[in-house]
Amino acid sequence: MSAGVAVTGLGVVSPHGPDAETLFDALLQGRSAIAPVFPELPRPACAATIDFDPLAHFTKLQLTGVDRVSQLAVAAAERALRDAGVPGSLDGLDTERVGVYAGCGMGGAAALEAAYRGNGRVPPLTIPAFMPNAPAAHVAMRHKVLGPVLTYSVACASSAVAIAEAAAAVQRGELDVAIAGGSEALILPGVVMAWQAMQTLAGFEPGGAATAVRPFARDRSGFALGEGAAFVVLESAERARARGARIHARLAGWGLSSDATHLTKPDAAGQARALNAALRRADLAPQDIGYCNAHGTATRAGDLVECEALAQVFGAALPGLAVSSTKALHGHLLGAAGALEAVVTVQALAQRRLPPNAHCADPDPECHVPLVPAGGASAPQLSAALSNSFAFGGTNAVLLFTRD
Secondary structure, three states: OOOOEEEEEEEEEEOOEOOHHHHHHHHHOOOOOEEEEOOOOOOOEEEEOOOOOHHHOOOOOOOOOOOHHHHHHHHHHHHHHHHHOOOOOOOOOOHHHEEEEEEOOOOOHHHHHHHHOOOOOOOOOHHHHHOOOHHHHHHHHHHOOOOOEEEEOOHHHHHHHHHHHHHHHHHOOOOOEEEEEEEEOOOOHHHHHHHHHOOOEOOOOOOOHHHOOOOOEOOOOOEOEEOEEEEEEEEOHHHHHHOOOOOOEEEEEEEEEEOOOOOOOOOHHHHHHHHHHHHHHHOOOHHHOOEEEOOOOOOHHHHHHHHHHHHHHHHHHHHHOEEEOOHHHHOEOHHHHHHHHHHHHHHHHHHOEEOOOOOOOOEOOOOOOOEOOOOOEEOOOOOEEEEEEEOOOOEEEEEEEEOO
8 A cells, every 4th residue: 555645634614614523523414504595696596605704814904805715725724734733834844845736716706706796996906816826825925835836727626636736746755745725715696607507506496405416316406516615734644753743644546637528528437547546556456445525516417427437447346335425515616626525535534434425315226336325324444535526627636545
């Protein structure tokens, strides 16, 4: 088995709460954060939003020109560093050997929408607030990071790719510490209407928003958007042990691939290549993996293709794999989805408990994967788990975590 890279810090700003433990407990209980939004729109809409006070992390003056997407990123990164026992000032570190690797799919959507709706008055800091690399830049400025500060904008795989690239840099010895993750804040009328036009968002009857997202169910109809941020702190296992850090898990493998077939239609062969690459890097076999946090967007085509890819890779070992998509409860965070779901996967490993595949009373018989039941499940032998992120554009990212 590959030694992998140590995950020593977890930080989230999520629809379920401000820390990884609160988030995971809510998921185990099957609590949905999805609720109706924007009643003024022509069609009903729902999303998972966050009650977030930026003044807990910024002064009013600092907030000038800082979009919500960057505010969430700064908060989550601060929490990850605190959890890792790394001071926010990075005292004792060579900050040229610290990097920030962030994923963001759409940038400062609020800043752009405000500019469009400003009756001709466009705030002068609209571009700095909107640019997709602003979250990474704000994290770097907050902590005086002088190493690489990189942004990956790869739709739904953005933050999973960022974490994989950060781990590779740590493993190569280029960095001592990487702050890696992603953020997204796009619950805005214009953005929601654009996704509705693609016919990918879940429909629901009055009172049914909380259970609208049903991954792998026969009656699934799509996903609900979510907002939030999640970051992890990565370092070598040797460095983590030397400083007495708690290791939540190891990122033992990762796989990246391209479908190169269609901009929005997923491809099982491409996803299987990423899954196999993660297994090879970790030097593990399919039967070693006990849990998969699936991409599971609850779209008609997406769920079927992901199940086909898992079946191709796992073969006879598939019955031993437990699968769930937590997007049913926290929504689809797009560019931040991979990071948030990576944190969930690490928590599943650490606690050896599996979050449910919620709202799936009638599984699709064509989705031939073993789903975690509504009440969640205990997994006393769990030692390795996957987190899948499969993006528009055909980029696939798989993170493979093991217990330390």
